[in-house]
Amino acid sequence: MKTADLSGLPPGFIEYLAAEGIEELYPPQAAAVEAGILDGENVVASVPTASGKTLIAQLGMLSAIERGGSGGTSTGRALYIVPLRALASEKKAEFEAFEDFGVSVGVSTGNYESDGEWLADQDIIVATSEKVDSLVRNGARWIDDVDCVVADEVHLIDDSNRGPTLEVTMAKLRQLNPNLQTVALSATVGNAEEMATWLDAELVDTTWRPIDLKKGVHFGNALHLDDGTQRELPVERGQKQTAAIVRDTLDDGGSSLVFVNSRRNAEAAARRLADVIEPTLSPEAREELATVAAEIRSVSDTETSDDLAACVERGGAFHHAGLAPEHRSLVEDAFRDRLLKVVSATPTLAAGVNTPSRRVIVRDWRRYDGTAGGMQPLDVLEVHQMMGRAGRPGRDPYGEAVLLASSHDELDELFDRYVYADPEPVRSKLAAEPALRTHVLATIASGFARTRDELLDFLAETLHASQADDPERLEQVADTVIEYLERNEFVSRDGDDLDATSLGHTVSRLYLDPMSAAEIVDGLDAAEGKPTPLGLYHLVSRTPDMYELYLKSGDREEYTELAYEREPEFLGPMPSEFEDVRFESWLSALKTARMLEDWAEEVDEDRITERYGVGPGDVRGKVDTAEWLLNAAEQLAADLELDVTPAIREAKKRVEYGVSDELLELAGVRGVGRKRARRLYDAGIETRSQLREADKSVVLGALRGREKTAETILENAGRQDYSMDGVSPDGSARPGDSSGEESEGDRSDGETTDDAGQASLGEF
DNA sequence: AGAGTATTAGTGTAGACAGCATGTC
DNA sequence: CTACACTAATACTCT
Structure with missing residues (x-):
């Protein structure tokens, strides 16, 4: 089917597709058209990744927009629901091209929201399922006149944490507007028919892919493929299976994506696989990689960040949720640009943004599951999702997905379990x-x-x-x-x-789990006098809305001791030490609370990651969640007319900025974070008004001579004459004594001149 | 002698949405 | 109730 034959789409869209080199629809897309997607028909598309799902969605959305709105508006409106915030921005970027022919796009997620009124005027809105749910709860008016909703990755309804939200939200949207066109995009699943019945939709169910995907299992010195053939792929003595396959892919000019089952494994594998890549790098590639590595180091001053940068310099990388979001996108971009030849990742990458690779290696097919008491095999669906990342349309001649077996029995088992097996059916997890x-x-x-x-x-x-x-x-x-x-x-x-x-x-x-709300209300009720930050951090950390930090060996004793030491600060009773499970989880909450307290007492990020055994991404995640829950606590307290609001607000501001009490005012100035606030304070500037009055050379000295930064900050503080022309930094305020971290050379934007000095000292 | 390799015991385990009001180093 | 890979420390083997 030719795109030129399509009707009912906004003028310009067909030309846009042609400009992208698309003139012929892929079979699943043609099937969606035949199913009536251009005429407002509901469609469930159960198709492999990278087989043109996005265009199916676009056909539905754009034809609905062109048809005109049910809400009396002249053009229709479409809503695109994604499972991850990172995907929301990815989709937005894709749809932005439509602005050329007058179709506008907005995004709404928890951390990034296009302004409310403006959002309501957009033709396409991209949002996470939770955000859509929240918009429905808060009665956003434009929600009622959505004409077409697209649910991406609907198989996630099977997820017991977040699936029910998508399921309920779909049901609500359909109830709000009985004429709503529903388009559900799913990976290939076992019960697509059932999903279609639920949504009164036509089903497009195919395993067609634009480029060939070969699946196989590697065992011994051979790669066994699903078409029955096998190819020699020897593993040299002392070499790991994974390394041999990565090597082989490299010889073929491709890149590899390795899925493993833990963060530690991802990091270890990246280090080892970088050994394979490094000798093959050209000087130019090394230079480009060094630039990326420098950017990675500048994201966060932690061991994880340094380790990642060290791998990247050698052409490999790891990817997991302990990384800061900036780390992740740097890795994703460099891998997509083929600068990185190998990435070892936990499942973050399988579900996330588009990062295709010539070859996908599913190294670990079992994962630890505490609730099941040990290692559990991954779902077929999950393994298929990983495998689906193999092969880039237009760039690779084919994609290859490989599982690793270490025995003949395992070879057979893997073929049966994952290569030839159909994915599980999607089962609703709502009845919990x-x-x-x-x-x-x-x-x-x-x-x-x-x-x-x-x-x-x-x-x-x-x-x-x-x-x-x-x-x-x-x-x-x-x-x-x-x-x-x-x-x-x-x-x-x-x-x-x-x-x-x-x-x-x-x-x-507030989008709170009622159980979290009950815990917070009880805790605040039990408060005598002014709650301390630790007390409040513990309160929000023990709600079900905060993920628990894992207690390691030795932690139990350490935090039990801390619990008795600071008992008066806790809001509500402490469970008895003999109520094992409850006490254990109460202690994990204490560990989390302690981490938040450290953060709010200006402990360095690398100290925190080391002390709590987490990555920079975890710290930011916890801080973010705490901030959100404290905001909720503040509003609950106001609702109940409890006298603790100021204490909550202070605790919230302190985690938000990561500063002690005395720096709160300074950190509130735009452009001033925890580090700059501390330096200004130590230079004798303690308040916003002092910043307006202060001697410019002192300000400049405290900011380590950065004129542009100093000017911006003074301007933000409300100073009229903020120019730094002719001002020289006051040497007495230079760092080196108070805050140790900063002294080793200025990492100015761009180039870095680091670690050469330290490394050579040990050589004697 | 010294580098590379096998053996052993101990250890720890994936992911990530939401509110509100504006902006890190 | 089920496993596994990593790490570090130590013993062993080859040149």
Whole structure:
């Protein structure tokens, strides 16, 4: 099917596609057109990654926009739901090209939001499922006149943490607008038919790919492929299997993506695989890699960051959630540009932004699972997702995905389990208390259900109900949850009527798990006098909305001791040491709280990552979550007219900026963070007004002679004459004594002149 | 002698959404 | 209830 034959799309789109070199639809795309995607028909597309899913979505969205709005507007509106924030920006960038023919795009996620009013005027809005849910809860008006919704990666409905949100949100959108066109994009799954039935959609189900994907298993000295052939791929003595395959890919001019099952393994593998890459690098490549490595080092001053940079210099990299988001995108970009020849990654990369590779090596196919008591095999779906990253359309002649076997039996097992096997069906995880707790409350609070019957009617529109292996169960759990919500005064019951209390409305709007809210409310109620930051950090750290930090050997003793030392600060009772499970998780929360306290006491990032055994990405994640939960706590306190709001606000500001009390005012000046605030303070400038009055040479000295920075900061502080012309830095304020980190040479933007000095000293 | 390699015991385990009001070093 | 790879320390083997 030719793109030129398509009708009902905005003028200019066909030309845009032609300019991109697209004149003929891929078979799955043509099937979507035949299924009526251009005429507002619901479509479920269950197709492999990189087989043109995005264009299917675009056909649906753009034809809906062109058809015109249901809400009386002249053009329609489309909503594109993604599972990750990083994907939201990726999609936005893709859709931005449509602005040439008058279709505008906006993004809405938790950390990045196009301004509210402006957003409502966009034709396409990209958002995460949680954000869409939140917009529905908060009654965003434009949500009602969405004409086409695209749900990307809908197979994630199977995820027990986040799946229910997508499932419920889809059901709500469809209830809000019965004429809504639904397009669901999914990886190949076992029950696509069932998904289509749920969404009243036509099904496009194919395994067609634009470039060939060969799957296989490596064992001994041979690579066995799914077409029955095998190829010699010897492993030299003393060489690892993975290294041999990476080497082989390299000889063929391709890059490799290695999936492993832990962060530590990812880092170790990257170091070893870089040994394979390094000797083959050209001087030019080395230079470019050095630039990337310098950027990586400048992201964060931690061991993880240094280790990553050291690998990158040698042509390899690791990728996992302990990295800061900037680290991740630097690695992703360099890999996409083929600068990096190998990346070893945890599953972060399988689900994330587009990072195709000639060859994908699934090294570990089992992963530790504490709840299951040991190593568990990965889902077929997950392994297929990883394998689907093999082969770049237009760049690679083919893609190859390889599993590793260490015995003949394992070779057979891997073929049966992953190469020839069909992926599992997607199963709704809605009928579980944590999921229903939050969604039942939201459903009641935002008026989707006013009685138990209406609630059950609404739930009947979910995938869970249509799967119906145990229809009773959803109802049972819902009743348990209603009872919980009533007991905690989030919901009131009057005869058949269910109504959210004022507190319940707040909790729903704040997007809190009701159990987190209950914990916070109880804790704040128990406060005597002014709560300390540690007390508040512990309170939010023990809610289910905060991931727990893992207790290592020795931690138990350390934190038990700390718990007794600082017992008066905790809000609410400390569980008995003999209630094993509860006490253990209470201690993990204490560890998290302690980390947040360190951060708010200006402990260096590298000290924190070392002390708590985490990566820079984890620190930022925890800080971010704490900030969010403290904001919620502040609003709950205001709602309940509790006298703790100032204490919460201070604790929140302190984690937000990562500074002690005395620096709060300075850190509030734009352009001043924890480090600059500390330097200014130590130079005798303690407040914003002092910054306006201060001797310029002192300011410049404290800022290590950076004139541009100093000018910006003075201007932001509200100083009229902020020019630094002719000012020379005051030497007495130079660092070196108070804050050790900064003294080793100025890392000015761009080039770095580092570690040559340190390295050579040990050589004697 | 010294580098490379086998053996052993001890250790720790993937991921990441949301509010609100503006901006790191 | 199930495993596994990594690391570091130590013993062994080849040139």
